[in-house]
Amino acid sequence: MITYLLCFILFLVGLYGVLTRKNLIKIIIGLSVMEYSLYLFLALIGYIDGGAAPIIDPSKPAGLVVDPLPQAFVLTAIVIGLATTALLLAIAIRLYKKYNTFDIDKINTLKG
Amino acid sequence: MDSLIPLFVIIPLGIAFLIPLTWRLIPGICRFLPSTGMLAMVVIAFFMLFYVGGEAITYKVGGWEPVDNIPIGIHLVADGLSLMMLVIVNIVGMMAGLFSIPYINKYTGENYYYSLFSLMVAGMNGVVMTGDLFNLFVFLEVSVIASYALVAFGSSKDELEASFKYQVLGGIASLLILFSLGMTYWYTGTLNIADVAKVIRTGSEGSTALFIQLFMVVGFGLKAAMIPFHAWLPDAHSSAPSPISAMLSGVLIKAIGVYAILRLFFTMFNITIEISYVITTIGVLSMVIGVLLAIGQWDMKRLLAYHSISQMGYVMTAAGIAMIIIAKGGDRQVAALALAGGLFHMFNHAAFKGLLFLNAGAVEYSTGTRNLKELGGMADLMPVTSFTSMGASLSISGIPPFNGFFSKLIIIIAAVQGRFYFIALLAVIVSIITLASFMKVQRYVFLDKARTPKLADAKEVPFLMCLPMIIMAILCLAMSLMLIPGIRDTFLLNAVNILLSVIY
Numbered sequence: 001m002i003t004y005l006l007c008f009i010l011f012l013v014g015l016y017g018v019l020t021r022k023n024l025i026k027i028i029i030g031l032s033v034m035e036y037s038l039y040l041f042l043a044l045i046g047y048i049d050g051g052a053a054p055i056i057d058p059s060k061p062a063g064l065v066v067d068p069l070p071q072a073f074v075l076t077a078i079v080i081g082l083a084t085t086a087l088l089l090a091i092a093i094r095l096y097k098k099y100n101t102f103d104i105d106k107i108n109t110l111k112g
Numbered sequence: 113m114d115s116l117i118p119l120f121v122i123i124p125l126g127i128a129f130l131i132p133l134t135w136r137l138i139p140g141i142c143r144f145l146p147s148t149g150m151l152a153m154v155v156i157a158f159f160m161l162f163y164v165g166g167e168a169i170t171y172k173v174g175g176w177e178p179v180d181n182i183p184i185g186i187h188l189v190a191d192g193l194s195l196m197m198l199v200i201v202n203i204v205g206m207m208a209g210l211f212s213i214p215y216i217n218k219y220t221g222e223n224y225y226y227s228l229f230s231l232m233v234a235g236m237n238g239v240v241m242t243g244d245l246f247n248l249f250v251f252l253e254v255s256v257i258a259s260y261a262l263v264a265f266g267s268s269k270d271e272l273e274a275s276f277k278y279q280v281l282g283g284i285a286s287l288l289i290l291f292s293l294g295m296t297y298w299y300t301g302t303l304n305i306a307d308v309a310k311v312i313r314t315g316s317e318g319s320t321a322l323f324i325q326l327f328m329v330v331g332f333g334l335k336a337a338m339i340p341f342h343a344w345l346p347d348a349h350s351s352a353p354s355p356i357s358a359m360l361s362g363v364l365i366k367a368i369g370v371y372a373i374l375r376l377f378f379t380m381f382n383i384t385i386e387i388s389y390v391i392t393t394i395g396v397l398s399m400v401i402g403v404l405l406a407i408g409q410w411d412m413k414r415l416l417a418y419h420s421i422s423q424m425g426y427v428m429t430a431a432g433i434a435m436i437i438i439a440k441g442g443d444r445q446v447a448a449l450a451l452a453g454g455l456f457h458m459f460n461h462a463a464f465k466g467l468l469f470l471n472a473g474a475v476e477y478s479t480g481t482r483n484l485k486e487l488g489g490m491a492d493l494m495p496v497t498s499f500t501s502m503g504a505s506l507s508i509s510g511i512p513p514f515n516g517f518f519s520k521l522i523i524i525i526a527a528v529q530g531r532f533y534f535i536a537l538l539a540v541i542v543s544i545i546t547l548a549s550f551m552k553v554q555r556y557v558f559l560d561k562a563r564t565p566k567l568a569d570a571k572e573v574p575f576l577m578c579l580p581m582i583i584m585a586i587l588c589l590a591m592s593l594m595l596i597p598g599i600r601d602t603f604l605l606n607a608v609n610i611l612l613s614v615i616y
Contacts, residue, residue, distance in 0.1 A: 018280065031283050038287055042294045070297065073246055077290060080253045084286075087260055088279050094264070095272050109269050110277070110347045 336369020
């Protein structure tokens with residue numbers, strides 16, 4: 001249970017970063033922290049205490065194995081997360097070139 | 113027949129990667145590739161719609177057959193609703209693709225534009241067809257990442273800022289969706305939508321399902337920009353190049369937002385009264401606040417973007433009414449009528465909002481501004497744009513015989529029959545405010561005298577930009593025909609029955 005709680009706290013840390021930081025790069029880091037807490041949660045879903053890696057070995061009887069499906073999710077989600085983070089950083093760099101700052105209070109031509 | 117299904121993902125994905133490879137050799141042909149591909153997909157979708165009717169056909173990716181009735185691998189499903197969505201996505205995509213050819217000339221990196229455009233369509237087609245929850249997430253990310261890049265395509269200050277905002281909020285939405293999918297897997301042990309539905313319906317009524325549903329409402333609600341999750345939409349949709357705005361407002365918020373909510377909530381979960389009230393409240397709030405925010409706007413595309421929120425509110429309200437009636441065990445006919453109105457309005461909105469954004473793009477292309485106070489007198493200078501824009505404005509404000517009138521009428525009738533008198537009243541009032549708002553657009557842009565002398569040089573846009581606008585304007589009228597018995601059964605009632613078949 002404690003691992004799930006820690007995972008949730010990590011998610012909140014990331015959310016806090018996204019909501020309160022004024023620096024574009026720190027917002028991106030906050031989003032990444034949130035992402036990683038979710039990957040951890042997904043990996044925990046499939047985890048079984050004492051489970052072996054889900055690889056079929058014909059010479060040994062099939063024992064207790066962890067669920068491989070969430071692990072496949074996590075891998076796919078990491079790749080997607082890489083794409084979003086790379087795009088965010090690219091946009092942040094372009095914004096820096098236009099404004100010479102990462103401060104979101106100074107980047108406010110749009111009203112929302 | 114089922115071997116045709118993967119084509120909807122293969123064609124746009126293939127085009128997306130073919131364009132950067134062959135751009136140097138045949139740029140002229142590459143420009144037409146996305147719209148040609150989408151025309152082919154429209155034809156295939158229509159063919160399947162007439163050939164199979166409402167039957168759901170399933171394509172098993174990789175040929176994995178179910179073991180002990182438990183599906184393995186990814187299923188792609190084409191039924192009445194998803195085929196209808198495919199038709200609308202690809203028609204609007206085709207028109208936006210044609211419109212882009214002259215419009216996007218002023219930007220550098222045209223090949224990347226067409227490539228990202230095709231990727232976005234591939235993602236949307238995938239979201240609409242997939243029968244697997246995690247696959248839905250992957251396709252959703254494909255389409256939104258392409259749309260993030262397309263919003264920033266002009267790479268001026270506004271566009272970059274809008275894209276950053278869109279990406280941060282979109283990123284949070286994706287994480288919430290991923291979390292809810294993880295919870296669903298934990299709760300049911302499967303990811304196939306049909307299989308999840310089976311497990312949830314046979315299992316006990318749990319609060320876990322409600323928890324998952326709330327996360328899904330917030331996640332997909334952020335993607336669909338329902339109020340109170342709307343902050344990114346006016347910026348992103350008004351900053352993007354106009355054909356992309358037409359795609360984002362016309363189909364993206366539907367395919368990955370509203371469609372996903374409808375599909376998952378109606379076919380996967382037991383409909384409970386709590387979640388029905390949440391959906392209805394969000395819908396009514398979006399409908400009313402969206403239009404109130406739109407009144408004060410002077411930027412043409414920003415005004416249209418706020419109206420998108422409001423019109424999507426109609427769809428969500430109709431779906432919410434249907435859910436409340438189902439949850440309370442009310443009259444099935446009224447629920448079906450509300451849902452039919454909602455879906456019809458969703459399809460109609462794609463046609464008229466796509467057209468309005470193309471009009472805004474045409475005005476901006478000729479005059480270089482989209483500020484209402486600087487425009488005027490365009491009716492004489494740009495007759496095609498003016499005429500089609502008039503049609504679209506009448507359609508969105510609900511004037512007969514345009515399609516918007518009929519869908520709003522059905523929603524209001526369903527609300528009255530279901531005894532939601534207050535919602536019906538609000539729907540009528542919002543429709544009147546919408547009319548007022550579009551009269552302002554018509555007056556300031558097209559009818560008044562020109563406000564600045566440089567506008568006298570403005571002339572009608574090239575043929576390739578006129579053609580999509582004319583076709584969309586004809587669609588705005590022709591979609592009213594979807595109510596005629598016979599046509600109605602193929603297009604609309606099949607889609608409604610798909611959503612209701614699991615419940616009744």
